[in-house]
Every structure is written in structure tokens, then in C-alpha cells.
Amino acid sequence: MSEQAEIFVGDAIKAKLQEALNPVSLEVIDESHKHAGHAHAVMRPGTATGHGGTHFHVKVVSEAFKGKSRVDRHRTINGLLQQELNAGVHALAIDAKAPGE
Numbered sequence: 001m002s003e004q005a006e007i008f009v010g011d012a013i014k015a016k017l018q019e020a021l022n023p024v025s026l027e028v029i030d031e032s033h034k035h036a037g038h039a040h041a042v043m044r045p046g047t048a049t050g051h052g053g054t055h056f057h058v059k060v061v062s063e064a065f066k067g068k069s070r071v072d073r074h075r076t077i078n079g080l081l082q083q084e085l086n087a088g089v090h091a092l093a094i095d096a097k098a099p100g101e
Contacts, residue, residue: 009088
């Protein structure tokens with residue numbers, strides 16, 4: 001994978017969450033470079049140098065999470081990003097809040 005592919009994965013994640021959740025704020029942080037030497041990264045072409053788009057941290061604030069448990073919030077995001085998770089996103093850290101939290 002090229003660095004362009006890494007950017008595309010992050011952009012795809014951001015676009016899907018933006019469309020589905022209409023967030024007050026949304027931040028998608030690519031943390032793949034922190035995991036470049038891990039076994040799963042070495043096995044995937046292009047990821048050994050940190051350009052695989054495999055690890056992301058999502059910080060999102062949305063009305064869609066109002067009254068939902070932490071587990072339900074994570075299930076919602078994981079469901080929206082199932083395609084990316086199936087395609088090689090190895091880890092997804094999630095901070096999901098409703099406005100005012």
C-alpha cells in the first residue's frame with residue numbers, strides 16, 4: 001500500500017461517520033506508524049513502514065449517541081466501518097460522546 005492508500009482509509013472512515021452521525025465534532029487520527037513493526041503489519045505489503053492505514057483513533061461527538069451506552073456507541077461505529085475493518089483496519093480506538101459529555 002502506498003501513503004495515498006493510507007490517506008484514503010482515513011478519509012473513508014471520516015466520510016462514513018460524517019454522513020451517518022452528522023457529528024458536532026469528528027477527528028480521525030491515523031496511528032498506524034506507532035505499530036509498523038508489529039507482526040500483522042509486517043505480513044501486509046506496505047505496512048512495515050507504517051503506510052498501511054491499520055490503526056485509527058476516532059473521536060466523535062454526536063446527538064446520535066444521546067442516551068446510548070458506551071457499548072451501543074461502539075457497536076454503531078464498528079457497524080458503520082465494517083467494510084474498513086474487514087479490509088485490514090486492525091485496530092480502532094473509539095471515543096464516542098453525546099454533546100455536553
